[in-house]
Each structure stands twice: as C-alpha cells, then as structure tokens.
Amino acid sequence: MKTEFKKIKTELEETLLSDPDVASSAETIKQAATLIEDALSSIRIDVVKNGFEDEPDEIAFFKSYKPELLSLKIELIYRYNLKLNEPVGTRETVIKYYEAEIKSIQSFFRMNSFHYQYFKNNLTHMDAVYFVRNAGPLALPTDDINDVDPKFSTPMSLLFAKFKGYESVQQFSLQQISSTGNSSSGTEPKEAKENMRWTGDSINIVELAYGVWLTGQLNNGNASLNQIVKWLEINLHVNIGVVQRRFIEIERRKRLSPTKYIDQMRDTIRQKIDRGNS
Numbered sequence: 001m002k003t004e005f006k007k008i009k010t011e012l013e014e015t016l017l018s019d020p021d022v023a024s025s026a027e028t029i030k031q032a033a034t035l036i037e038d039a040l041s042s043i044r045i046d047v048v049k050n051g052f053e054d055e056p057d058e059i060a061f062f063k064s065y066k067p068e069l070l071s072l073k074i075e076l077i078y079r080y081n082l083k084l085n086e087p088v089g090t091r092e093t094v095i096k097y098y099e100a101e102i103k104s105i106q107s108f109f110r111m112n113s114f115h116y117q118y119f120k121n122n123l124t125h126m127d128a129v130y131f132v133r134n135a136g137p138l139a140l141p142t143d144d145i146n147d148v149d150p151k152f153s154t155p156m157s158l159l160f161a162k163f164k165g166y167e168s169v170q171q172f173s174l175q176q177i178s179s180t181g182n183s184s185s186g187t188e189p190k191e192a193k194e195n196m197r198w199t200g201d202s203i204n205i206v207e208l209a210y211g212v213w214l215t216g217q218l219n220n221g222n223a224s225l226n227q228i229v230k231w232l233e234i235n236l237h238v239n240i241g242v243v244q245r246r247f248i249e250i251e252r253r254k255r256l257s258p259t260k261y262i263d264q265m266r267d268t269i270r271q272k273i274d275r276g277n278s
Contacts, residue, residue, distance in 0.1 A: 029080045036073045040066075044152045055132060062131040062154040067161035068224075074165030079172055094180050098173040105166045105173075112163075115156065119163045122220050130156035167219070168227060175234050198236035204261035205232055206246040211262060 043066075052058040082101060087093050109116045118126065129135045131154045198205060209232055212218060213225045229243045240246060250258050257263050 026080070029076060032076050033073055036069060040069055043069075044149075048151050055128065058133070059127045059131040062133075062157040063127060063160065066152075066157050067164055070158065070161030071164035071168065074162060075168040075172075078165065078169045082169070082173070082176075091180050095177050098176045098180075102170055102173050105170050108166060109163075112159065115159060116163060119160055120220075130154060164222065171227065171231070175230070178234060196236060198232075198238040201261075202238055202240055203246060203249060205236070205238055205240055206243055206250060207259060207261045208232070209240070209243060210247065 047061070052061065082098075087097050117123075118130075133150060133154055135154065209225065209228050213223070213228050218228060225243060229240055232238065233240055253260070
C-alpha cells in the first residue's frame with residue numbers, strides 16, 4: 001500500500017504541480033480534481049477490500065497518505081479562486097489582498113489551534129482516536145465538517161488535509177506578495193530586500209532539492225518536492241524546469257558521480273575542517 005500510494009502521489013505531483021498554469025482555469029481545475037478523485041477511488045477500493053496490516057498501518061494512511069492527496073485538491077482549488085478574485089489595481093492593493101488571505105488562513109489555524117498544534121508538532125498520543133476508523137466521537141470536536149464515509153475516513157483526516165493544503169496556499173500567497181513587490185509597510189529590513197541569486201549550474205539545485213526532500217528537512221518532512229523546488233526558484237531567482245526531468249539527467253551520469261555537487265560540498269567542508277580555523 002505504501003509503495004503504491006507514493007507512486008500515485010508522485011505521478012499526480014508531476015502532472016499537477018510541475019505545471020505553473022494548472023490552477024489558471026476552471027477546466028484545468030476540473031481535470032486536476034478528477035485525477036485526484038480517481039486516485040482516491042482506486043485507493044479506497046483497495047482499502048475496503050484488503051484493509052490494513054495493523055493499526056499503525058491504518059494510522060499512517062489516514063494521518064499522512066490520504067491527507068496528502070486531499071491537500072493537493074484543496075490547494076489547487078484555493079489557488080484558482082485566489083487568482084480569479086485577485087483585484088485589478090496598484091501593487092499595494094494586490095499585496096493587501098494576499099496579506100488579508102494569509103490572515104484568514106491563520107485565523108483558521110487559530111480556530112483549530114489544539115488540533116493544529118497536534119499536526120505541527122507531529123504528536124502521536126491521540127492517533128488511535130484521530131486516525132482509526134470507527135474510533136468514536138472526539139473529546140474535543142472540530143468546527144469543521146469531516147468525511148462521512150465510515151470505510152474510508154477518520155475524525156481528523158480531512159482536517160489534516162486542510163492544514164497541509166492551507167499551508168501550501170499560505171506559501172503561495174507569500175510568493176505572490178514577493179513577486180508583486182516589497183511589503184507595502186516599507187519596514188522590511190535591508191537584508192530582506194537584497195537579491196540573492198543562484199549563479200551556479202541549475203542541475204546542482206536539483207541535487208540540493210532532492211537531498212532536502214528525501215531527508216525530510218522542511219516542515220517535519222511534509223514539504224513536497226515541488227514545494228521545495230518552487231521555494232528555491234523564487235528565492236534564488238533560478239529556473240529549474242520540471243524537476244523530475246532534470247533528475248533523469250543526474251541518473252544518466254556515467255563518468256561523473258550522480259551526486260557530483262553534494263560530493264563537492266562534502267569535500268570542501270572536510271578541507272575546511274582539516275585546515276582548522278584559518
């Protein structure tokens with residue numbers, strides 16, 4: 001189940017998030033939502049038919065795997081509506097629009113603060129209640145409507161999907177503010193306004209992105225590969241392209257190490273250590 005799910009998730013991310021215009025029209029959103037629903041329907045058939053190996057396997061699915069798929073749909077629809085309703089006006093007007101949306105998302109997190117802290121801190125002591133089917137009502141109910149399919153839902157799986165999706169939308173809103181211009185408040189520190197650009201080979205960024213993703217260094221390991229790549233592209237002003245295709249370039253290296261750049265980083269750090277503090 002775990003291997004099959006990761007394959008489905010990776011295929012969806014490659015299809016959806018690698019295209020910057022995927023949330024640009026109602027038709028593409030409909031197609032994207034259909035892809036996700038088809039994937040969930042396929043997984044549901046397997047879950048209902050074969051169940052899970054044990055309770056930890058069930059918890060892992062409803063705590064991480066299913067919310068990750070649902071969060072893709074939530075993020076795409078949210079982003080589409082954000083761009084659809086983006087005001088036509090000055091730079092300051094657009095910035096205030098996205099700042100207000102960030103405040104709205106933060107308000108949602110505050111309204112669900114107990115469960116959001118459980119999500120953010122990767123706690124586990126209530127997992128048998130939150131992420132096991134037919135576990136009974138929550139001691140502290142959410143203010144949100146949960147899934148109603150008793151064979152394929154748990155009390156908190158939808159809320160965790162919203163946490164994941166809304167965090168991605170929050171990051172998207174910050175990116176829109178960054179691309180529109182500096183904060184309208186004019187109070188950003190000088191360091192934040194300085195442009196840092198990646199001037200090395202873009203293939204090295206691909207090594208870096210995969211290394212960060214595979215070792216789970218961001219958002220407690222919940223940041224997707226495409227989220228990491230987007231962040232690197234925006235903040236370092238570099239165009240990576242479709243990261244999965246660039247990774248094929250690394251896989252095809254014959255005379256060079258697949259991790260040439262990371263190897264170089266390791267070697268230079270070791271040389272620095274060997275030289276001491278000079």
